[in-house]
Amino acid sequence: MSAYTLRQHIIFDMDDTLIHCNKYFEMILSRFTDIMLGWFQEYRLTGKEIRDKQIEIDVAGVLKSGFASKHFPLSLIETYHYFSRLIGRPIQLAEENHLMELGLSVYEQEIEPYPGMVETLEVLTRQGHELILYTGGEQAIQQRKIEQMKLAAYFQERIYIRQHKNQEALEQILSSRHFDRDNTWMIGNSLRTDIIPALAAGINTIYIKLPNEWVYNVVELKNKPSTAMYTVSSLEEVPDIIAQSISVKPNTNKRTL
Template sequence: MPDRLTLVFDADDTLWENNVLFERAFAAFSAWLAHPTLDEAAIRAVLNEVERATVVTHGYGTLSFLHALQVVFERLRERTATVDEVAEIQAFGAAMLRGDLELVPGVVETLTELGTRHDLLLLTKGDVEEQQRKIDASTLAPHFRSTHIVPDKHVDTYRRLVGEHDLDPARTWMIGNSPRSDILPARAAGMNAVFIPNPYTWELEIAELPHDEGVLHLTALTELTKHF
């Protein structure tokens, strides 16, 4: 690929680890809840059901997650949480609210090399303040021509990005770990995509990827320099 392309990067669980913090918080919440009959997997199923509803009203991010935990608590305990219990639940999100993050291996070197050959954009979804805090903490923003924080990622999100930057969809690649948010809607907008799975990808982001020649499957971010 000798000509300059546009590479659009997802952020959470693509450039830095994110959902692993939510997994740790959920495990701590489940242990604290100490439900007499439900194990962690059963509590997880309840949380997934709650989150499918709460993301519609509360969006994505830590505050939405903590709200969902409180709903789960009250549903399973069959009562309203006390002030002290609400404080305990909120404390499970401390690491995320601080903006703690760990860059994936080789991200700086990879972005640095790719930036010499291609135009790089960042597209992440979630709460604007929270996502900007993570972008700032990562110190990766200078690698990108522009950064974009959106409430959600649908096909229209990618179409707007194409229009805003006057991109050629056939020469634009979306790079991410989420089939539902990164790969499928980008392909529906006419873009190509690179799927880099993350073992901690949020269950609500998982979807089946059909056989598609427009999707490049890699195992690590660092492999991008071999293809672009």
């Protein structure tokens, strides 16, 4: 790192920032919808009705209890219960068990990195920046992903797993060690859990905007950022943005876009 390059603290989200996640849930939800349409075929339910109700239940549950592993399969069962009660179709234990197994299977999928994950982390590490991993979910599930992707090689002990991912959780991390907030970045795909809490904490952000984003992550950015905020479409754009930001203002990254 040259004398003119400031070392940055770069906090990465994991799911749908470094590794694929939502596409596995979409795959299971597609199977769930097909199963429900089969079970309820004589009642003329539509796939949209089923998906809309599952999304409603899913988002409400995450807002209440955070990223708990049983929440997703339970949202399938609750959707099944809703339509069973609405139509008057008997609830069957075997069908409930099938949906629980289906929902839990999302956590058994082979983990796949986003394009450029390794290259991005390698470049930032070589440049001397400090990388931090901050992910939402249950310890065992998230740790399995971290181990499969060998992410500890880049983040070492600087790995934080939280069931609730919000402003309070991020502030606890920022307060747990020395962070120069002018030179700290949050990189993530969620406006709700990554970008808005980071802007509130006074750190810079790079928002990776994905197509077909999970509804829970789609919220309105109400206030104009007082720190740097960039929107990109791929992880591979991150190193150049940080390098350009440093070169433009070598003594501070704090500015309004």
